[in-house]
Amino acid sequence: MARGEEDYTKMTIKRSPVEFLTWKSLVLFVTVGVGMTWLFKEQKKKIELRKEAEMNRGVGKPLIGGPFDLVDMNGNRYTSDNLKGKFSLIYFGFTHCPDICPDELDDMGEIIDGLKKKHHIEFQSLFITCDPVRDSPEVMKDYLADFHPEILGLTGTYDNIKKCCKAYRVYFSTPRDVKPGQDYLVDHSIFYYLMDPEGQFIDVLGRNYDVNGAIEKIKDDVRAYEPSEVRSKKKDGWFGFLYK
Amino acid sequence: MGFFFTTVETKEPPNRSKREKCWESRDIYFKCLDRIEVIDPLNQQKKSLIKKECGNEDKQFEKDCVASWVKYFKQKRPFDKKKERMLNDAKNEGAEVVQLPGYRK
Numbered sequence: 001m002a003r004g005e006e007d008y009t010k011m012t013i014k015r016s017p018v019e020f021l022t023w024k025s026l027v028l029f030v031t032v033g034v035g036m037t038w039l040f041k042e043q044k045k046k047i048e049l050r051k052e053a054e055m056n057r058g059v060g061k062p063l064i065g066g067p068f069d070l071v072d073m074n075g076n077r078y079t080s081d082n083l084k085g086k087f088s089l090i091y092f093g094f095t096h097c098p099d100i101c102p103d104e105l106d107d108m109g110e111i112i113d114g115l116k117k118k119h120h121i122e123f124q125s126l127f128i129t130c131d132p133v134r135d136s137p138e139v140m141k142d143y144l145a146d147f148h149p150e151i152l153g154l155t156g157t158y159d160n161i162k163k164c165c166k167a168y169r170v171y172f173s174t175p176r177d178v179k180p181g182q183d184y185l186v187d188h189s190i191f192y193y194l195m196d197p198e199g200q201f202i203d204v205l206g207r208n209y210d211v212n213g214a215i216e217k218i219k220d221d222v223r224a225y226e227p228s229e230v231r232s233k234k235k236d237g238w239f240g241f242l243y244k
Numbered sequence: 245m246g247f248f249f250t251t252v253e254t255k256e257p258p259n260r261s262k263r264e265k266c267w268e269s270r271d272i273y274f275k276c277l278d279r280i281e282v283i284d285p286l287n288q289q290k291k292s293l294i295k296k297e298c299g300n301e302d303k304q305f306e307k308d309c310v311a312s313w314v315k316y317f318k319q320k321r322p323f324d325k326k327k328e329r330m331l332n333d334a335k336n337e338g339a340e341v342v343q344l345p346g347y348r349k
Contacts, residue, residue: 095257098313102263139257146260183312208347 049224053202054231064193064201066167069160070128073140073153083199087123087222090193092170094131094186095143102146104190107211109148114215121222128154130172130188132161168193194218196225258310266309270317273301283325285318 056063065080072078091108093101108125115121127144129135132155135143140153155161158176165172165188172188192205192214203221205214226234258266276298277283282290285302294302306314331341 096310096312098309098316099267102260134257143257143259183310185312185316210347213345213347 045220046224049220050226050231053196053221053224056201056203064167064169064204065195065199068156068164068167070154070156070164071137073137073144073155075137078152078154080199083124083195083197085197087121087197087225088126088193088195088199089123089218090126090128090168090195091191092128092130092165092168092172092188093190094129094174094188095135095139096131096183096185098185100190104192104207105144105147105151107214108151108192110211111214111218112148112150114211115218118215119219119222121219123218123222125151126154127151128161128164130161130165130170131174131186132156132158133174133176133178194221198228200228258313262308266305266313269301269305269308273298273305274321276301277321284322 067080069077069079089108089111091104093104095101105127108127112123112125115123125148127140129140135153135155137153137155140155144151144153156164158174170189170191172186174186175184178184190207193201194203194205196202202225203217205217209217273285277285277294280293280297282294284290285294309317334341
């Protein structure tokens, strides 16, 4: 070995263990690791929810939802076009409901407040009657006065309600011709439907969720939401395979 | 809007206070049935026993709730009792009832 030349092999062997094992580098390593894991998990969850939403939307014609033409409790016309621009939570029921609907409507109020306070998410909440013969706009308005002020009641003609329930795959058993003042109950399915700002179906929430569970689920769905324009762009983009 | 004119004559739905009154009377009546160990209030064989022991509670229940609700709650009771019994049996066998987070009890 010539004079003046340094022995690099010895230097690296001596120095490297010291450099890599300082507490600072360890902390950095762990933080970056934890951070990346969390990030990947979040992204993975979002992609999964998007996939689920995409499947729910179906190809071409949506599986759940569709055009409807109803009247709100203030007497104004309310159609499926009014769903556009906001997320909507839709609940089907009837005002003479003995125990489940009032409970669910109370829950709906808590969900509205919870999403607003905890996650700053606002959406419109609709209560569509399955009992149009008894539930006039006036009756709906009086009835909903007991619940969260943001819940908007919708009713309509028997045929329009029937069409709407059919579009949302809501089963109900209201008799068509009932005598005034007749006392009867309506069997119907109990679900909340979450619709996106394009009026398309995202998710359905059943009785299995409690208020907090519903709040978290809706929050996740809303956060994962992307407008159809962005979705179709992504499908054609580099990472398109993730969305197929 | 001829459609809505026909609905004006129909009865108003029970409001919150009326609902709560109805549920309260129902609970009193059901408690009485618990006492005489009757599960199904519509059981024809127990009819006279129910009338004798819980007749007043039954009358109050039928007064505070519309007829369709009375029928509904009476039909529902055996199912609720069955559910209660199953949960109890499971507990007695040492099974743990797991409450999943985010899900209804």
